Amino acid sequence: MNLPARSKPLPARQLASILLIGAVLAVLPFVLGLAGQGWVRILNFALLYVMLSVGLNIVVGFAGLLDLGYIAFYAVGAYTWALLASPHFGLHLPFWAILPISLALAGLFGMLLGAPTLKLRGDYLAIVTLGFGEIIRIFLNNLNAPVNITNGPQGINRIDPFRVGEFAFSRAQTLFGIRFTGPEKYYYLLLLLTLLILLVCVRLQNSRIGRAWEAIREDEIAAKAMGINTRNVKLLAFAMGASFGGVAGSLFAAMQGFVSPESFSLTESISVLCMVVLGGMGNIPGVILGALILAALPEFLRAVVEPLQRLLFGDVVLDPEGIRMLLFGLAMVCVMLFRPAGLWPSAVRRRELAGSTGEGV
């Protein structure tokens, strides 16, 4: 994924495909909205998962550090928004104050997790990160006494929606003669943030920092011997990945209006990890694909399994919920068997002599 140099004009084909993708992304919520607003919400969650898996991809895909507690940073972001913009503490800070705070706080938690695990790899790292994820969830569950901070298992309710001045993303509204529903407005917000995060990721990957991450993934000792300060570079990976998770979490809280600890279980961490692995670790387009498929597939199956059975057998023979998970598991096993490097694994990034050395020298 080499971004074309800014100074050169885009090739016509590339320009055409960018325009096409842009057009599809722009009208997507309206097309899906025809099948019901529920589908737009699913699309929004898919975008949240894209943010999460792209963030996790920095840690797992680039730096090669297996993190099973990633959802903790999503929780940190969500609770940051929930505590700073809800009647719980009576605080109603604007988004431009909360987003940087949750970004920084999640990043800080990322480093907190990273610091004690610097010398761990593989299985051991996975166990520690898993424990960390659970610690955060259990804290959120129990921090309602003696001082009520998180409101415990009941969670926090009536969280402020995302609001820019008087423009609230939760309400339906007619703009430029088109009626936008709340989920549709959130879609564009999420899309914007997702694209921003993707830009940051792609640029980091093709930079000195991204190469240092990949060096650590490939061979930590050689990376050290080449002068890479592996401690700092690893902490940076944890912090960057975590901060993206934090932003996604804040958006989740704002969109849902409600957060509780049970949204941040180990299963969620594993789901996000599955998206990264299934899509193709280390390859950003692959990870996006993985997130979209795994976020949408269960919902798609939910919508299809029951009508299909009625059509075939005239009755619901198998419990839709059960067979849905069965098919989902089967799909995962098949992908891992037949495409072990993921659906869209990273290819060798080719560097052409004329390509990027032309400018700046």
Next chain:
Amino acid sequence: MTVLLHAHGLGKRFGGLQALSDVGFDIRAGEIYGLIGPNGAGKTTLFNVLTGLYVPEAGECVFDGQSLVGRKPHEVAQAGLARTFQNIRLFANLSAIENVMIGRHVRTRAGVLGAVLRTRAQRAEEAAIEARARQLLDYVGIGARANDLARALSYGDQRRLEIARALATEPKLLALDEPAAGMNASETLVLRRLIEKIRADGVTVLLIEHDMKLVMGLCDRVLVLEYGKRLALGTPAEVQHDPRVIEAYLGAGAAQSAGGVPAGAAGSPQSTADAAASRSGDAS
């Protein structure tokens, strides 16, 4: 000549094994310094101590005016000591040129902000990194393989890529751990030319090698280790005729016979050395 690296009294113990004891030597700027010894003599341990992977229990090591003991590997690289590994440690799933570009890490400075904003300085630096990496690949003779994955390269090319990657860190001292291992005669000859070229370009070279022909033909001075101790030190000719060295490689009987026929040893110094090399090869 100025001393680039001065070590004395270095000691390193692994459990009950004293891998290095009281090892001391000086490497002068601009020389090719050989380090030989039978397998298990502590050569690689010494390398790891010098480059910060191991912390020695005793001794001092001063490189270019600064102490290396207790320094982290990345600080050692920063100070100007780069190395290759006996069992090749490339970034296998990255392309050859990316491997070398990673070597530039320590001499460049772009951070997260620069990369995300694509500042003018960052783009200029990035272009310079790539241009330098390409130069270095050409320098070691694998410029045509720039876009190939490191693991897809032939064994000899992988060794040369490791050297290019180490050179990318702009070392004052380049430490090569058995660069000729597994190479055939013609590849070794190319390697020898490369090492000579590196030295001619002002980089001091520390060389561990079992190929005696290469060591004896290339090095200005040779340090011989045995059982973690310094056995001998001198020019290749001196070391080759040192009865203790011959004994270490070939056994006591060989030392006597070799010592008894000085003409043969002087006339074909390689014959002893080759025998020594094959002997040490058997031992592994």
